[in-house]
Amino acid sequence: MDNSTVEAVNRLTARWAARGSARSADTAEGTVFTAAGLWPLLALLADGADGPARTELEQALGIPADAAAEAARGLLTALDGVRGLRAATGVWARRDLPLEAAWSDRLPAGTRSALTGDEDTDRKALDAWAAERTDGLIEQMPVEVGPHVDLVLASALALHLTWEKPFSERQVRPHRGPWNGRCLRGLTVTHAFPERIRVAQGAGGPVTLLCVPGAPGAHGAHGADVHLLLGEPGAAPGEVLTTGIAEVTGALASSTASELPDGSAGPGLSLRTVDSTRPEPVARIATVAFDIRAEHDLLLHSELFGLTSAAARPGHFPGISAVPLAVGSARQSAVARFHAEGFEAAAVTAVGMFRGAARVPSHRVRQAEFEVDRPFGFLAVDRESGLVLFAGWVTDPDTLA
Numbered sequence: 460m461d462n463s464t465v466e467a468v469n470r471l472t473a474r475w476a477a478r479g480s481a482r483s484a485d486t487a488e489g490t491v492f493t494a495a496g497l498w499p500l501l502a503l504l505a506d507g508a509d510g511p512a513r514t515e516l517e518q519a520l521g522i523p524a525d526a527a528a529e530a531a532r533g534l535l536t537a538l539d540g541v542r543g544l545r546a547a548t549g550v551w552a553r554r555d556l557p558l559e560a561a562w563s564d565r566l567p568a569g570t571r572s573a574l575t576g577d578e579d580t581d582r583k584a585l586d587a588w589a590a591e592r593t594d595g596l597i598e599q600m601p602v603e604v605g606p607h608v609d610l611v612l613a614s615a616l617a618l619h620l621t622w623e624k625p626f627s628e629r630q631v632r633p634h635r636g637p638w639n640g641r642c643l644r645g646l647t648v649t650h651a652f653p654e655r656i657r658v659a660q661g662a663g664g665p666v667t668l669l670c671v672p673g674a675p676g677a678h679g680a681h682g683a684d685v686h687l688l689l690g691e692p693g694a695a696p697g698e699v700l701t702t703g704i705a706e707v708t709g710a711l712a713s714s715t716a717s718e719l720p721d722g723s724a725g726p727g728l729s730l731r732t733v734d735s736t737r738p739e740p741v742a743r744i745a746t747v748a749f750d751i752r753a754e755h756d757l758l759l760h761s762e763l764f765g766l767t768s769a770a771a772r773p774g775h776f777p778g779i780s781a782v783p784l785a786v787g788s789a790r791q792s793a794v795a796r797f798h799a800e801g802f803e804a805a806a807v808t809a810v811g812m813f814r815g816a817a818r819v820p821s822h823r824v825r826q827a828e829f830e831v832d833r834p835f836g837f838l839a840v841d842r843e844s845g846l847v848l849f850a851g852w853v854t855d856p857d858t859l860a
Contacts, residue, residue: 467521476700491851502527507778519765542682596805601790620673658725659713661702688836747856757789
């Protein structure tokens with residue numbers, strides 16, 4: 460992957476994650492999101508925008524708008540080359556909406572489809588696309604349809620990982636914290652630990668990171684890993700996630716468990732030196748399974764995604780169409796599942812564009828022991844490039860009957 464594109468996407472991921480920094484770990488809601496799924500759509504919008512909308516989209520993207528379409532195509536091609544990851548982009552336009560050839564010709568191959576204007580017909584087609592591109596994990600396209608919708612841009616990401624070494628399931632009942640007394644689906648595994656457990660010092664305090672590696676790919680194909688992030692009790696989700704993102708992308712130094720002294724070495728992490736019949740250091744990992752779904756209305760934070768002017772009034776996208784268009788909706792549906800055998804995550808992001816004024820939303824709605832027994836963060840990261848594919852926060856893990 461192009462390094463400048465990876466860095467730009469990761470910066471947007473970090474800014475998105477920081478939005479949750481005002482809430483404490485014990486009161487925040489669970490979530491999952493992907494800037495990697497949104498960034499190509501913002502790039503396609505920037506390619507056809509002018510005026511304030513173009514400037515705002517450039518700031519959100521972190522690259523010049525002139526280079527956005529090519530960067531989007533390159534990113535989508537690279538994403539599709541990651542083992543276990545599917546990436547797709549779709550564009551649907553009303554037949555009576557003229558598209559500028561220069562913009563249309565720069566779309567990724569095979570993305571163009573038509574909107575009929577019939578709500579039932581278009582809904583079925585868009586939902587079928589979302590379900591097929593995410594292997595059924597996302598069943599509906601997060602966009603309104605009907606005669607008032609002229610253009611829909613969408614992306615889909617679906618990640619399926621099998622653990623290099625599966626976990627064993629067990630029942631756990633935490634004795635403290637917000638999960639106190641709950642019967643949870645616990646997961647345990649023993650690993651050699653030197654590089655997989657790290658501790659990083661962020662602005663909000665220390666964070667312990669555990670890398671759970673996906674199984675290696677065949678024929679040299681690179682894959683992805685999942686990193687679990689645990690901060691101190693009450694640490695804000697945004698601070699834990701941004702610290703984790705900085706560490707996994709190489710912007711923040713960390714210490715591995717083998718470099719830390721015995722005792723309490725980090726959140727949830729204790730180290731000690733023991734007698735053993737084998738020479739390898741080991742880590743006993745205890746965490747919990749989770750299944751999270753989240754819906755994001757991106758226009759509620761339009762300034763973060765460069766969509767404020769684009770959604771305020773029509774006419775900012777002459778490079779897309781001579782017909783004045785405005786962004787009327789921008790949403791993302793995402794899911795992540797962490798279980799004994801592996802990890803699954805998917806997201807569909809959709810931008811709906813309308814002729815005339817956009818509708819403004821009216822509501823804002825050594826032997827190491829590492830134990831995760833309270834809300835925590837996670838990142839799914841492409842092993843080769845360091846691109847953060849999915850990020851999230853877990854507050855409600857799987858339970859056992």
